[in-house]
Amino acid sequence: xxxxxxxxxxxxxxxxxxxxxxxxxxxxxxxxxxxxxxxxxxxxxxxxxxxxxxxxxxxxxxxxxxxxxxxxxxxxxxxxxxxxxxxxxxxxxxxxxxxxxxxxxxxxxxxxxxxxxxxxxxxxxxxxxxxxxxxxxxxxxxxxxxxxxxxxxxxxxxxxxxxxxxxxxxxxxxxxxxxxxxxxxxxxxxxxxxxxxxxxxxxxxxxxxxxxxxxxxxxxxxxxxxxxxxxxxxxxxxxxxxxxxxxxxxxxxxxxxxxxxxxxxxxxxxxxxxxxxxxxxxxxxxxxxxxxxxxxxxxxxxxxxxxxxxxxxxxxxxxxxxxxxxxxxxxxxxxxxxxxxxxxxxxxxxxxxxxxxxxxxxxxxxxxxxxxxxxxxxxxxxxxxxxxxxxxxxxxxxxxxxxxxxxxxxx
Amino acid sequence: xxxxxxxxxxxxxxxxxxxxxxxxxxxxxxxxxxxxxxxxxxxxxxxxxxxxxxxxxxxxxxxxxxxxxxxxxxxxxxxxxxxxxxxxxxxxxxxxxxxxxxxxxxxxxxxxxxxxxxxxxxxxxxxxxxxxxxxxxxxxxxxxxxxxxxxxxxxxxxxxxxxxxxxxxxxxxxxxxxxxxxxxxxxxxxxxxxxxxxxxxxxxxxxxxxxxxxxxxxxxxxxxxxxxxxxxxxxxxxxxxxxxxxxxxxxxxxxxxxxxxxxxxxxxxxxxxxxxxxxxxxxxxxxxxxxxxxxxxxxxxxxxxxxxxxxxxxxxxxxxxxxxxxxxxxxxxxxxxxxx
Numbered sequence: 092x093x094x095x096x097x098x099x100x101x102x103x104x105x106x107x108x109x110x111x112x113x114x115x116x117x118x119x120x121x122x123x124x125x126x127x128x129x130x131x132x133x134x135x136x137x138x139x140x141x142x143x144x145x146x147x148x149x150x151x152x153x154x155x156x157x158x159x160x161x162x163x164x165x166x167x168x169x170x171x172x173x174x175x176x177x178x179x180x181x182x183x184x185x186x187x188x189x190x191x192x193x194x195x196x197x198x199x200x201x202x203x204x205x206x207x208x209x210x211x212x213x214x215x216x217x218x219x220x221x222x223x224x225x226x227x228x229x230x231x232x233x234x235x236x237x238x239x240x241x242x243x244x245x246x247x248x249x250x251x252x253x254x255x256x257x258x259x260x261x262x263x264x265x266x267x268x269x270x271x272x273x274x275x276x277x278x279x280x281x282x283x284x285x286x287x288x289x290x291x292x293x294x295x296x297x298x299x300x301x302x303x304x305x306x307x308x309x310x311x312x313x314x315x316x317x318x319x320x321x322x323x324x325x326x327x328x329x330x331x332x333x334x335x336x337x338x339x340x341x342x343x344x345x346x347x348x349x350x351x352x353x354x355x356x357x358x359x360x361x362x363x364x365x366x367x368x369x370x371x372x373x374x375x376x377x378x379x380x381x382x383x384x385x386x387x388x389x390x391x392x393x394x395x396x397x398x399x400x401x402x403x404x405x406x407x408x409x410x411x412x413x414x415x416x417x418x419x420x421x422x423x424x425x426x427x428x429x430x431x432x433x434x435x436x437x438x439x440x441x442x443x444x445x446x447x448x449x450x451x452x453x454x455x456x457x458x459x460x461x462x463x464x465x466x467x468x469x470x471x472x473x474x475x476x477x478x479x480x481x482x483x484x485x486x487x488x489x490x491x492x493x494x495x496x497x498x499x500x501x502x
Numbered sequence: 503x504x505x506x507x508x509x510x511x512x513x514x515x516x517x518x519x520x521x522x523x524x525x526x527x528x529x530x531x532x533x534x535x536x537x538x539x540x541x542x543x544x545x546x547x548x549x550x551x552x553x554x555x556x557x558x559x560x561x562x563x564x565x566x567x568x569x570x571x572x573x574x575x576x577x578x579x580x581x582x583x584x585x586x587x588x589x590x591x592x593x594x595x596x597x598x599x600x601x602x603x604x605x606x607x608x609x610x611x612x613x614x615x616x617x618x619x620x621x622x623x624x625x626x627x628x629x630x631x632x633x634x635x636x637x638x639x640x641x642x643x644x645x646x647x648x649x650x651x652x653x654x655x656x657x658x659x660x661x662x663x664x665x666x667x668x669x670x671x672x673x674x675x676x677x678x679x680x681x682x683x684x685x686x687x688x689x690x691x692x693x694x695x696x697x698x699x700x701x702x703x704x705x706x707x708x709x710x711x712x713x714x715x716x717x718x719x720x721x722x723x724x725x726x727x728x729x730x731x732x733x734x735x736x737x738x739x740x741x742x743x744x745x746x747x748x749x750x751x752x753x754x755x756x757x758x759x760x761x762x763x764x765x766x767x768x769x770x771x772x773x774x775x776x777x778x779x780x781x782x783x784x785x786x787x788x789x790x791x792x793x794x795x796x797x798x799x800x801x802x803x804x805x806x807x808x809x810x811x812x813x814x815x816x817x818x819x820x821x822x823x824x825x826x827x828x829x830x831x832x833x834x835x836x837x838x839x840x841x842x
Contacts, residue, residue: 157806178550183806188562213546213559220551238817261508272790297543297556323681324701326787338682386552431550452552457541457560460807463839469617471790474703486613493586497811499538 114411115200118145119404121131123391124160125129126174127152128349130222130426131389134175138412146404154253157183157223164189171396172405177389177461178453181218184392186457188215191395196406204410208429210390213457219414220390222426223259223452225385226282226442229336229346233363234261242369246312246376246383247285253319256342267335267344270474271328277466278385282345283309285451286376286383296498297458299491302484307378308319310473317474325471339364345374345384349426349440355438370437372444384445385453387430414446458500527821528836534582534814536575539568546612575811582815587798589819590614615798617817620823622792624709627776627827633766634772637716638723639793643753645724657728664721669783675714676701676786707791711782719775723768730764731757763838770831795820 103492123138125131135150144147151171153159157180163171164184174184184190192215197204201219210218228249230242238256243249249266256265269275284291289305316425317324321335329350336343337360346354354368356359371386391409393402415431426437435443453459459482463486473483495501503511512570542564583592594617599612611617645656659722663671678685679700690698734757744754771809780796783789789797797818 158804161808180806185562186560186565186605186807207551211547211549213544213548271787276691288724295545297558319680322702323699324702325790326701388551446552449672452555453549454557455548456558457543458807460805461809464801464805468789470790471614475790482613489586494807494809494812496585497537497578497809498583498807499541500543502540 112194114141114143114146114407115142116404116407117143119401119407120172120397121146121148121401122169122171123148123150123152123156123175123409124163125150125152125155125391126156126177126389126497127154129352130349130422131175132390132424133219133417133422134409135410136412137414137417138408141404141408141411146408148408151430156295159183161187161189164394166398168398168401169396169397172394172397172401173391173409174394175389176218177224177387177454178385179209179463182392182455182457183460185212185217189395191218191393191397191402193219193393193406196393196403200403200407201410203340204417205431208390208402210388217275217408218392219413220388220429222389222428223446224347224349224387224389224427225373225384225442225445226345226347227336228371229344229365229441230369230371231364232369233367234265234342243343244369244372244374245317246283246374248318249297249374250315251456253343257319262342263342264319265342266316267327267332267341267346267348268316268320268324269327269329269332270313270317270320270324271331272325272471273467274372274463275328275467276325276470279313279345279465280309280466280470281453282383282385283312284378286374286379286381287312288379288381288406289378291454291462292456292458297495299390299462299488299495301462302481305377306439306466306484307480310483311472312376313470314474324473334359336360336368337362346370348439348445351441352424352438370441372441372448373430373450381434382445383446385452386445387451387453389426392472458495458498461494461500462487462491463497465494510792513546524569530814530817532574534776534811536576537578537582537811538575539565541565542568545796547788566582577813582811586614587812588616590616615793616819619740619793619795619798623779623794623823626715626779626792626794629712630719630776631769631772633712633716634719634723635768637720638728638768639761640725641720642727642731643757645728651669657725657837660724664719666718668718670820672714672782672785673841675710675717679710689719700786704791707786707788711779711792712789714782714786715776715779722771725765726768728759729760748761766831766835770828770835773827773831774824777799777810777827778820794802795823 106380123135131152139148155293158177160171160174161183164168164174164335165187169189170205177183194216197216204219208220209216210220221368228242235242235252235421238252238259242253242254243252253265257297268279270279284301287305287308289301289303289309291301293300296448321340325333329347332346333350333354336354341342346382351370355365357365376383391413393405413430418428418430418432423434424438427435427439469483469486469490471479473480492501519645524731542561543558544561545556545558547554583589586593593614594611597607601610612621624832641660645653647661648656677683680686681690681699686700690696721794738756739752742756778796779794780800783792783794783797799813799816802809802816
């Protein structure tokens with residue numbers, strides 16, 4: 092028995108060594124900060140294969156990553172040598188100038204990284220993307236069959252289906268949505284406003300311009316949807332919305348691709364629920380042609396304030412963590428991987444549909460974070476009937492303008 | 503004590519207070535009168551998996567040069583205090599001029615973030631503080647009159663709410679008042695309204711937050727009062743009994759006057775605690791209905807684009823608010839002290 096264990100341990104150590112040798116780095120410190128979901132765990136686990144005698148690899152994966160990544164990269168030397176971020180958060184890090192341009196490292200090590208995965212800003216590569224995400228229609232097949240309706244392609248059709256479901260007494264509040272006051276609610280408005288064909292800022296400036304017909308249309312659709320939602324919708328984030336689906340209370344919603352896998356597995360729901368959850372492309376709104384959703388990528392970066400040695404170790408280990416070798420039966424369905432050899436699973440269909448429908452990426456503007464905060468703070472008054480759509484939009488503009496003046500984006 | 507001995511005695515604590523309390527407050531105050539430099543924005547081309555777009559970005563080199571020249575930022579004076587996110591002088595003036603009555607003016611006022619936060623903070627402070635004192639006192643008297651054997655377990659259970667971490671305690675209540683939770687479903691049954699939702703209604707959310715506040719803080723008042731009750735002079739109580747005082751009269755004329763200094767202490771602590779109400783708003787996800795000054799600071803710092811000056815200004819206003827609130831209590835304590 093002991094012998095068996097010993098042999099196992101030795102062979103494991105040897106295989107780790109083999110990977111380490113394949114990594115091609117001998118020294119350096121790697122410390123990764125990032126969000127916490129299955130796909131990111133896979134990446135970090137694969138990156139850890141580079142750990143060896145001279146290389147230490149640690150990671151801090153947490154849902155609060157946005158609150159700590161900037162502070163963790165600002166020191167000199169920085170606490171984290173790599174931050175795994177999405178297209179919204181990279182802007183905050185670039186604004187603070189804590190990311191290292193990767194061009195020299197790509198030339199040295201990263202020839203194999205597909206060009207389309209490189210996030211280039213002003214001619215410099217600042218991040219390497221490895222997966223895509225988007226919100227799209229997620230629905231219950233059986234419920235739609237019961238009312239004899241096809242999966243809706245527009246929000247207007249979704250409202251009609253919701254009405255039918257309520258009228259037939261199948262569900263009281265069939266629509267779900269991550270409408271929690273704050274970041275979630277703001278994201279839903281961003282989706283809807285893009286779908287209605289609006290632009291957030293006057294072209295080329297930091298002056299906000301959302302108090303217009305498109306803004307009102309977006310708000311009115313959001314309000315119409317909330318009529319069919321659980322009355323507590325302002326406290327429901329993506330997790331709580333998922334729980335509503337698993338409890339069998341929701342049949343139609345706009346949901347993150349990366350969250351649907353959980354709804355389709357056997358945990359936490361009855362068979363009738365999880366075997367009937369299906370995805371389709373994102374919906375359009377108000378006769379628009381652009382889907383009312385945003386495209387997101389997740390990618391990794393290298394900190395600026397670290398030694399060249401650590402930067403190289405970080406680059407190589409993150410590259411190993413996001414190499415096509417990580418794809419296997421288990422990891423394949425975790426995300427829409429932007430890696431060679433990736434084959435979409437049914438759960439990923441919605442994100443692909445979003446990309447094919449030429450949905451717009453979430454805007455990468457230096458002042459978008461301020462608008463997101465202003466939206467999150469001011470939308471709930473309208474949804475609670477405390478003020479008109481125009482008043483809510485003008486509150487948002489005023490809040491944003493005050494913040495943008497303080498941050499030096501406006502005079 | 504000699505002056506010299508006294509000096510060396512208090513030096514370590516004075517230094518610690520200077521370093522950890524005074525200096526940070528000064529730093530926050532300085533931060534609040536500065537804002538970020540004007541950002542140098544340039545047109546850039548962004549490319550990624552979803553194609554290329556022309557967009558804007560901060561010009562790092564130019565911005566850093568400005569930053570190096572004056573690291574604190576632009577001096578803004580009191581503009582941050584007066585802007586719409588804080589005292590909103592201009593907006594309040596406009597609301598006053600355009601409002602037909604006081605009700606309309608109030609509605610417009612609480613639409614501004616600072617006054618919205620202030621209205622809840624003050625309501626919370628002035629409703630929760632007296633309730634905590636009253637409830638804590640009642641529990642203390644009740645426990646004190648229980649038989650000796652029961653007292654130990656009773657004290658333990660009465661203290662439980664304070665031992666539970668605020669975030670965890672409020673999360674538990676949060677799920678209990680959910681429309682599908684124990685309390686939420688019971689309320690729907692009692693009211694006969696299946697659509698009643700505590701989380702969706704502003705007044706009910708306020709009530710829930712305040713009930714939570716009393717539940718969480720009453721044990722503090724209880725334990726202080728309970729300790730005080732052990733010091734009540736038995737002779738006075740006995741003579742009152744002999745004079746035929748009822749139980750209520752004993753409490754009214756002997757116990758309450760005896761515990762008055764403790765009440766001042768509890769009121770002081772609770773006013774400070776309740777004025778910076780924060781955790782329940784986060785864990786009840788109640789920011790759509792109720793915000794507080796502390797929550798506003800958290801919100802400024804928690805966004806991806808941190809608003810340090812705004813958070814600093816709110817912090818200074820919070821400190822001023824606490825100072826004003828405590829003034830009557832402090833003045834009273836000072837008078838008591840000098841009279842002796």
